[in-house]
Amino acid sequence: MSILKKSMLALTASTMLAGTAFADGHSNLEGTLRIISDMSNPAPRAAMEGLAADFDEMHPNLTVELEIVDREAWKSQIRNALSANPPDVINWYAANRMRPYVDAGLFMDISDMYANGDLPGLEAVQGAMTLDGAQWGVPYTYYQWGIYYREDIFNELGLEEPETFEQEIANCQVIVDSGRACYAIGSKFLWTAGGWFDYLNMRTNGFDFHMELATGQASWMDDRVRETFANWRTLIDMGAFIEDHQTYSWQEALPFVVNGEATAYLIGNFAVPHLREAGLTDDQIDFYQFPMIADVPMGEDAPTDTFHIASGAQNVDAARAFLQYVTSAEVQTEINGPDALGQLPVNANSSVADDEFLQQGFEMLSQNASGGIAQFFDRDFPAEMASAGMEGLQEFMVFPDNLDDILERLEATRERVYE
Amino acid sequence: MTDVTAPAVATPRSQRPKGWYKRNEIAVTPWLFLIPGILFFSVYVIIPIFQSFYVSLFEWNGLGDIAEQGEFVGMQNYAELVGDRNFEISLWNNLKWLLLYLLAIPAGLFIALFLNQTVVGIRLYKSLFFFPFVISQVVVGLVFSWFYLPNVGLLNVILQFFGFESVNFLGDPDVATYAIIAAGLWPQTAYAMILYLTGLNAVDPEQIEAARLDGAKGHKMLWYVILPQLRPATFIAFVVTIIGALRSFDLISIMTNGGPFGSTRVLSFYMFEKALSEYGFRMGYGSAIAVVLFLIMLVFIGYFLYSMWRDEREARH
Numbered sequence: 001m002s003i004l005k006k007s008m009l010a011l012t013a014s015t016m017l018a019g020t021a022f023a024d025g026h027s028n029l030e031g032t033l034r035i036i037s038d039m040s041n042p043a044p045r046a047a048m049e050g051l052a053a054d055f056d057e058m059h060p061n062l063t064v065e066l067e068i069v070d071r072e073a074w075k076s077q078i079r080n081a082l083s084a085n086p087p088d089v090i091n092w093y094a095a096n097r098m099r100p101y102v103d104a105g106l107f108m109d110i111s112d113m114y115a116n117g118d119l120p121g122l123e124a125v126q127g128a129m130t131l132d133g134a135q136w137g138v139p140y141t142y143y144q145w146g147i148y149y150r151e152d153i154f155n156e157l158g159l160e161e162p163e164t165f166e167q168e169i170a171n172c173q174v175i176v177d178s179g180r181a182c183y184a185i186g187s188k189f190l191w192t193a194g195g196w197f198d199y200l201n202m203r204t205n206g207f208d209f210h211m212e213l214a215t216g217q218a219s220w221m222d223d224r225v226r227e228t229f230a231n232w233r234t235l236i237d238m239g240a241f242i243e244d245h246q247t248y249s250w251q252e253a254l255p256f257v258v259n260g261e262a263t264a265y266l267i268g269n270f271a272v273p274h275l276r277e278a279g280l281t282d283d284q285i286d287f288y289q290f291p292m293i294a295d296v297p298m299g300e301d302a303p304t305d306t307f308h309i310a311s312g313a314q315n316v317d318a319a320r321a322f323l324q325y326v327t328s329a330e331v332q333t334e335i336n337g338p339d340a341l342g343q344l345p346v347n348a349n350s351s352v353a354d355d356e357f358l359q360q361g362f363e364m365l366s367q368n369a370s371g372g373i374a375q376f377f378d379r380d381f382p383a384e385m386a387s388a389g390m391e392g393l394q395e396f397m398v399f400p401d402n403l404d405d406i407l408e409r410l411e412a413t414r415e416r417v418y419e
Numbered sequence: 420m421t422d423v424t425a426p427a428v429a430t431p432r433s434q435r436p437k438g439w440y441k442r443n444e445i446a447v448t449p450w451l452f453l454i455p456g457i458l459f460f461s462v463y464v465i466i467p468i469f470q471s472f473y474v475s476l477f478e479w480n481g482l483g484d485i486a487e488q489g490e491f492v493g494m495q496n497y498a499e500l501v502g503d504r505n506f507e508i509s510l511w512n513n514l515k516w517l518l519l520y521l522l523a524i525p526a527g528l529f530i531a532l533f534l535n536q537t538v539v540g541i542r543l544y545k546s547l548f549f550f551p552f553v554i555s556q557v558v559v560g561l562v563f564s565w566f567y568l569p570n571v572g573l574l575n576v577i578l579q580f581f582g583f584e585s586v587n588f589l590g591d592p593d594v595a596t597y598a599i600i601a602a603g604l605w606p607q608t609a610y611a612m613i614l615y616l617t618g619l620n621a622v623d624p625e626q627i628e629a630a631r632l633d634g635a636k637g638h639k640m641l642w643y644v645i646l647p648q649l650r651p652a653t654f655i656a657f658v659v660t661i662i663g664a665l666r667s668f669d670l671i672s673i674m675t676n677g678g679p680f681g682s683t684r685v686l687s688f689y690m691f692e693k694a695l696s697e698y699g700f701r702m703g704y705g706s707a708i709a710v711v712l713f714l715i716m717l718v719f720i721g722y723f724l725y726s727m728w729r730d731e732r733e734a735r736h
Contacts, residue, residue: 075697076695076696076697079481079482082482083482083483100480100482100700101482103480103482104480104482104483104488105483106482106483188675188676188678189676190678243569243587244569244570244587244590246587246590246678246679246680247568247569247587247589247590247679378698383697383698383699383700384698384700384701386698387692387697387698387699391678391680391681392680394678394679394680395679395680398590398679398680409504
């Protein structure tokens with residue numbers, strides 16, 4: 001009798017706790033938690049599988065079903081996954097990339113979790129998860145962008161990390177004269193060109209103007225935009241970029257850096273493991289912040305990857321508990337560690353891995369990004385504007401003379417997209 | 420039946436009214452066999468065609484219900500197509516594909532004639548020539564994109580050996596589409612070849628003998644005696660090549676992803692990009708492109724169906 005009574009009590013308690021979505025409700029979670037993740041690269045995959053297994057172990061009555069989808073494929077599969085028989089938790093990206101799913105009501109509003117303190121330590125990153133005044137998910141990792149360069153070649157040529165654009169150009173001239181290209185880039189899939197535009201525009205016109213452009217308030221025909229492209233053109237005309245970049249993916253452009261045919265690469269921190277695997281040591285690669293152009297506060301790109309609860313989720317309590325678990329300080333330190341994702345933790349109470357690049361990136365983002373933190377070209381601009389925009393940027397890099405035509409096209413797209 | 424004493428109510432078996440199915444057996448049975456085919460064909464082909472028409476009248480991002488989330492815009496998507504430069508580029512590229520892809524037919528015929536002889540190991544040679552058609556289009560695309568790589572690709576190594584400059588075949592907007600079509604011709608030629616090889620087996624040796632006696636030789640023999648007998652093979656080769664050209668998608672997706680800056684898109688790829696890709700949320704616009712592509716295909720399919728029907732009617736008379 002008493003055993004039955006006890007379990008009845010436990011059951012009532014669990015439903016009550018679940019109702020308030022409290023972290024202490026953990027061990028009472030029941031049923032199945034279905035997660036679809038896009039962490040398909042080897043290291044992230046191991047991290048995600050570890051997360052799911054640990055969470056499953058913590059909750060004896062809960063079964064965690066994890067499905068890992070190819071990261072590129074997920075970008076178009078997500079809409080089908082969310083429409084029919086949606087899972088409980090899914091991976092996606094922050095900022096405007098959430099827009100279509102938020103507008104269609106496919107992501108669950110979890111503003112209450114931020115409001116009632118269920119997610120301690122996430123205050124600083126809350127902004128990237130906010131659309132229409134509500135929060136739609138949690139971040140789990142982010143990474144800096146910047147210029148990764150061949151330290152050994154810089155030393156050989158007697159160059160220092162530049163701080164201004166003039167120094168950058170002077171350095172580049174030396175590099176070009178030595179028979180190398182300054183920057184590797186692979187623009188076949190377009191977005192790498194978006195990174196260059198983000199930085200040149202944020203440095204030339206400031207973070208706020210960049211965001212005005214992203215939200216459609218500023219025009220592509222604005223003279224300030226032309227100034228950005230003029231700066232870009234200076235680099236293109238001096239032969240700073242590798243040739244034929246429109247044919248390569250970003251990975252296919254890496255060998256140029258590895259072989260020393262190009263000395264630097266404006267890219268996200270995710271390129272570092274690839275450079276190391278290719279045989280470069282940490283003495284050969286280093287990192288610097290994109291140099292200052294105009295006297296405006298520095299804005300930075302730091303794309304954030306996220307978890308969301310589908311609004312059709314069956315096991316909302318478990319899903320909420322999982323989001324808390326993923327973003328907790330401890331787990332954040334662990335999954336962003338050098339053996340796992342090798343990126344920056346989102347929780348303010350976590351510690352950043354002891355890694356040259358992560359430490360530099362963290363310092364840059366926390367101390368020298370007073371302009372603001374952007375997500376990335378294709379996450380800040382609405383999908384359609386981003387796709388037309390990046391295509392124009394790639395065309396500009398190959399045929400800079402087409403600029404007028406490109407800007408007119410982008411302006412026409414802007415007028416339609418933001419109407 | 421012979422039992423006279425049986426009660427009058429028992430009608431003889433042969434005169435008993437037959438079941439409905441028994442009475443209509445001849446008319447109904449073919450339809451019964453056709454039902455699964457008709458069912459799947461309508462669910463997966465016919466109904467979606469009409470759905471495409473319907474969706475193309477809306478501005479809808481493909482998420483949620485079209486009745487709630489979609490906005491009815493009438494023919495506006497089509498009006499926008501008219502002024503869309505990317506659509507125009509795609510349309511022209513489709514035309515290039517259609518015309519140049521047809522080169523697979525004479526090329527296939529040439530190889531088939533060349534291989535149509537009895538030499539030791541001819542079966543092996545035939546299967547080697549047929550090989551490109553067996554491997555997947557994705558692999559063909561990958562192989563060719565390496566082949567075309569600037570500076571280090573095989574083609575450019577050869578060009579440089581003869582003192583030419585390296586050409587970025589897939590990175591030059593004026594050349595890229597032709598480079599992809601050339602890659603597509605490789606498996607398509609093999610396909611045309613196999614069609615002609617089977618056709619050549621059916622060529623009547625007596626007619627050739629007769630033509631020889633009359634002094635026909637070389638290309639006259641080919642043009643007036645062999646080719647007319649290969650007409651069925653040529654027809655099928657035309658059908659599969661034209662449909663293949665209009666469906667071209669995999670090679671473009673693998674080799675250039677529509678780029679550089681959209682110069683190698685064709686209608687099917689543009690439709691995918693607008694409606695279903697990473698940044699594509701315009702189901703209505705994509706459907707409008709699909710409808711245009713469908714209408715273009717309809718011209719050819721209509722022609723093919725007509726000529727098949729005509730041939731059948733002639734055969735009956």
